[in-house]
Amino acid sequence: MSVVVAPSILSADFTAIGDALQRIEQSGAQWVHLDVMDGHFVPNLTFGPKMVADIRARTKLPLDVHLMVERPEDLLDQYVEAGADFVTFHLEAAVHAHRLVQRVHAAGAGCGIAIVPSTPVTALEHLLEDLELILVMTVNPGFGGQALIPECVEKVRRLAQMRSQRRARFRLSADGGVNAETAAELRAAGIDVLVSGSTFFKSADPAQEVVQLQGQQIA
Ligand code: DX5
Ligand code: ZN
16 A cells, blocks of 8 residues: 655645645645644644635545644534544643544544654553554644654654554554655655645645655656
8 A cells, every 4th residue: 555645735825725735636645634733832823624624625635634732622523523534633732632532533533643753652552542543743843844853753663563563553644844755764664644745835746746755656
């Protein structure tokens, strides 16, 4: 199974989101990654559930909503209702993470948990069987265009090992600083989903960018 590429519209022109979706669909990328930032959990602000609902109306691609917010318990349901296929919240923002996972499932979406670079993978140990997605932040969250922190690749490798030992079913996603070079390292570590913001939106040939991130050759 080839790696899923999930372009992040954070790096798109916010006055032309329709064009960004068209670019994603035409590139062959499989998911759309939506970065919700609240100006508190991270020092940046993006958009809310209406953007997710409007995008839902425009594409059939799975919507991968990444909540970089404090108090995710107050917001989760709105994003499921808006049409998210996966709702991912940060472990660092959740006291009762297991309860929130159950809430997302009851609302009808797949659930992901994200960890920032300073959070060890062992913090997720008790949740592995309950999740559809684990998102390893490979930069400090808040902005696109940062360089991947090399130590985070090892966290992906550890989580892939834990997954096979525990026979868990979650997909492993990496977010931040993904480019052709770092994608190769992440694939070797066992990644399933590569989020790509600036690399994808800066590319002159998005379709080629996708196959390159997947480690395939263009026919
Ligand atoms: C960063 C966001 C990422 C961001 C990645 O906080 O969570 O999804 O869009 O952007 P690049 O690929 O430019 O690092
Ligand atoms: Zn993200």
